[in-house]
């Protein structure tokens with residue numbers, strides 16, 4: 001069995017990213033197609049890394065750089081390979097890559113009912129800096145708030 005490795009994401013990984021994203025978010029009906037992901041990856045301000053076991057994508061993260069900040073656009077780990085430290089290692093890798101680029105904070109929006117993700121971000125030193133009421137509209141017509149979380153960058 002190959003030990004997982006972190007590699008930068010390119011368009012060749014878009015199909016695997018779309019599949020993993022669908023599995024990770026299907027309970028909330030958020031679907032990003034292969035074409036959506038290819039378009040995102042082609043943007044100059046997008047950065048992404050994946051955890052690969054051989055050729056198989058286990059987890060990935062995508063950012064957009066906004067001046068001296070980077071926003072997490074999405075983060076997903078394969079449901080069959082969670083709690084293996086993949087998301088944590090991607091956040092650590094991101095920090096190492098961003099610091100020399102002059103990026104000094106990471107931020108994101110996360111649904112207030114997404115307890116695994118909030119636990120992850122809290123464990124990684126993110127703090128809530130805002131709240132967007134009724135930000136996410138679910139397919140059943142209900143809505144949830146978004147927490148805005150931020151982490152100042154420094155060595156882990």
Ligand SMILES: CC(C)(COP(=O)(O)OP(=O)(O)OC[C@H]1O[C@@H](n2cnc3c(N)ncnc32)[C@H](O)[C@@H]1OP(=O)(O)O)[C@@H](O)C(=O)NCCC(=O)NCCS
Nearest residue numbers: 075076077082083084085086087088110116117119120123
């Ligand atoms: C949130 C998510 C990305 C975490 O990925 P992961 O690879 O399983 O996370 P890790 O194994 O790196 O977890 C690191 C730490 O985060 C916290 N954490 C992660 N999942 C957790 C859970 N289900 N419950 C409580 N804490 C959790 C823990 O502190 C964990 O450390 P530990 O395992 O040593 O206790 C994953 O659950 C996922 O893909 N969820 C669906 C998509 C999603 O919600 N993405 C985030 C959108 S903002």
